[in-house]
Amino acid sequence: MARTRFQADAGLSSRMLLTMFLLGLLYVVFVAVLVALLGRQWLPLVLLIAGGFLFFQYFFSDRIALASMRGREVSPEQAPELHQMVDRLCALANMPKPKVAIADSDLPNAFATGRNQQHAVVCVTTGILRRLSAPELEAVLSHELSHVAHRDVAVMTIASFLGILAGFVVRSSIYAGAYGGGGWGRSNDRDNNAGAVILLVVLASAVVYALSFLLTRLLSRYRELSADRTGAILIGRPSLLASALVKITGDMSRIPTRDLRAAEPLNAFFFAPALAPGFSFSSLFATHPPLERRLEQLARLEAQLGRPA
Amino acid sequence: MKFLDALLGRSRPAPPKLDALFGVTGAAITLEAAAGTRPTGQAAVCFHPASGQGFAAASEELKELLDLAVAEAGSTLKVTDDRYGYRWVVLADPEMEDLVTSVHLVNSTLEQHGFGPQLLCSVFAFATADGGRRFHLVYLYKRGTFYPFAPLGGERRDNELELQVKATLGGDLPVEPELARWFALWGLPLD
Numbered sequence: 096m097a098r099t100r101f102q103a104d105a106g107l108s109s110r111m112l113l114t115m116f117l118l119g120l121l122y123v124v125f126v127a128v129l130v131a132l133l134g135r136q137w138l139p140l141v142l143l144i145a146g147g148f149l150f151f152q153y154f155f156s157d158r159i160a161l162a163s164m165r166g167r168e169v170s171p172e173q174a175p176e177l178h179q180m181v182d183r184l185c186a187l188a189n190m191p192k193p194k195v196a197i198a199d200s201d202l203p204n205a206f207a208t209g210r211n212q213q214h215a216v217v218c219v220t221t222g223i224l225r226r227l228s229a230p231e232l233e234a235v236l237s238h239e240l241s242h243v244a245h246r247d248v249a250v251m252t253i254a255s256f257l258g259i260l261a262g263f264v265v266r267s268s269i270y271a272g273a274y275g276g277g278g279w280g281r282s283n284d285r286d287n288n289a290g291a292v293i294l295l296v297v298l299a300s301a302v303v304y305a306l307s308f309l310l311t312r313l314l315s316r317y318r319e320l321s322a323d324r325t326g327a328i329l330i331g332r333p334s335l336l337a338s339a340l341v342k343i344t345g346d347m348s349r350i351p352t353r354d355l356r357a358a359e360p361l362n363a364f365f366f367a368p369a370l371a372p373g374f375s376f377s378s379l380f381a382t383h384p385p386l387e388r389r390l391e392q393l394a395r396l397e398a399q400l401g402r403p404a
Numbered sequence: 405m406k407f408l409d410a411l412l413g414r415s416r417p418a419p420p421k422l423d424a425l426f427g428v429t430g431a432a433i434t435l436e437a438a439a440g441t442r443p444t445g446q447a448a449v450c451f452h453p454a455s456g457q458g459f460a461a462a463s464e465e466l467k468e469l470l471d472l473a474v475a476e477a478g479s480t481l482k483v484t485d486d487r488y489g490y491r492w493v494v495l496a497d498p499e500m501e502d503l504v505t506s507v508h509l510v511n512s513t514l515e516q517h518g519f520g521p522q523l524l525c526s527v528f529a530f531a532t533a534d535g536g537r538r539f540h541l542v543y544l545y546k547r548g549t550f551y552p553f554a555p556l557g558g559e560r561r562d563n564e565l566e567l568q569v570k571a572t573l574g575g576d577l578p579v580e581p582e583l584a585r586w587f588a589l590w591g592l593p594l595d
Contacts, residue, residue: 104414107413107414108412108413108414111412111413112412115411171588175559175590176488179488179587179588179590180488182587182588183452183488183490183524183587185585185587186524186525186544186546186547186585186587187418187452187521187522187524187546188417188418188546189418189546189547191582191584191585192584192585192587229487229488229489230489233488233489241413241415244410244415245410245411245413245415246410246411247413250411317413318413321412321413321414322413325413325414325415328417328521329417329521330452330454331452331453331454331455331459331519331521331522332453332454332455333455334455335455397455397456400454400455400456400457400458400459401456401457401458402456402457402458
């Protein structure tokens with residue numbers, strides 16, 4: 096008996112696994128370099144402070160994201176149709192219902208946040224509610240619910256820990272170097288030696304920071320593709336998600352630059368990234384895959400649906 | 405395995421659980437004996453239509469099968485789409501057993517064509533002894549559980565009746581333990 100018509104995408108999973116492996120490897124190498132250069136006594140402190148950032152981001156991700164987008168949670172009485180849509184999608188996907196929020200922004204977008212399924216929030220902007228038809232909105236919601244199911248906030252927060260750590264080491268090393276140095280080095284009075292160690296730490300951290308930045312962005316793009324895929328499979332209509340994507344990205348390039356900038360820090364959790372037109376990031380740095388890539392994947396899924404049983 | 409799937413972003417569509425559905429026949433007897441409520445002879449299957457030729461073929465076959473089954477058992481059938489884009493196959497038959505069999509036929513046909521994940525819920529309609537209050541027994545495919553849904557006017561629910569039904573059914577049917585998953589189905593196409 097055919098349980099589902101969609102074939103697994105082993106390529107996407109293995110590319111994602113490789114990216115995560117490289118990030119982990121980089122992490123191990125970085126810690127080893129720090130231990131070799133700084134000695135053991137400073138490492139726990141550095142890890143503790145960077146871990147503190149991570150902890151904060153992890154546990155308050157839902158509130159941070161909602162607050163910075165000025166999203167407010169809505170009750171089923173305030174937004175009955177939206178709640179009903181989420182209710183049904185959750186029943187289809189067999190997952191607990193997340194909180195539902197609406198953000199007052201004309202930017203057509205949606206995002207999901209929260210460290211796990213119990214603390215998840217799905218937020219849509221008033222702009223997206225106005226522009227999309229009900230079935231398209233449902234497709235967008237199923238994409239966001241897939242982010243929740245894949246625990247993307249937790250995965251991306253942990254993945255970005257390395258970047259936070261490296262950035263923190265760079266900053267504190269420069270600080271230590273500028274104010275009397277020595278503090279980081281193996282405590283002796285050979286100032287030249289200590290200076291060289293600090294320089295090495297800064298260099299190593301900068302390289303690690305750059306590499307981890309590229310890798311987390313790559314991971315983010317893979318996770319977007321995964322969410323597209325799972326979301327399209329959930330509602331069984333890949334083309335609906337494609338049409339919502341086209342509508343949103345088409346609309347977004349017409350929005351004034353100022354509005355777009357205000358929303359940029361949250362890009363990683365957005366449905367489509369809010370980049371200003373003409374502000375050309377190379378695709379290497381993008382949090383989201385290019386529109387063509389996403390549409391192509393959805394077209395492939397649609398073709399699988401068309402095949403006779 | 406579930407953790408790994410989440411980590412790799414490849415969670416699979418939830419397959420439906422169909423077996424518990426046959427428990428409704430027994431539950432209807434329990435409800436009638438304990439609370440005097442009776443089935444109204446109506447039931448419905450709700451699913452999310454998919455796009456493409458594959459689903460169209462499955463729908464076609466489903467329709468033929470149902471027409472046959474309906475002609476044999478003397479029940480009636482209609483198909484409607486609601487405003488959320490979900491499709492309802494509404495069946496009517498005075499015999500509870502025939503009703504459950506027809507509902508199962510819809511499920512198994514969709515599942516055989518690979519559209520099991522599209523199934524949302526099945527609904528069986530009941531009325532209290534005085535006929536004044538209606539409620540529905542909703543079957544969640546992905547959970548394999550039932551819950552009562554008693555709509556009142558103006559998108560309110562008769563929670564008292566729902567909890568009463570839950571208490572009565574406790575032993576007979578797997579009742580959904582998480583109240584947050586007892587989602588409302590406003591405007592469902594049953595009387």
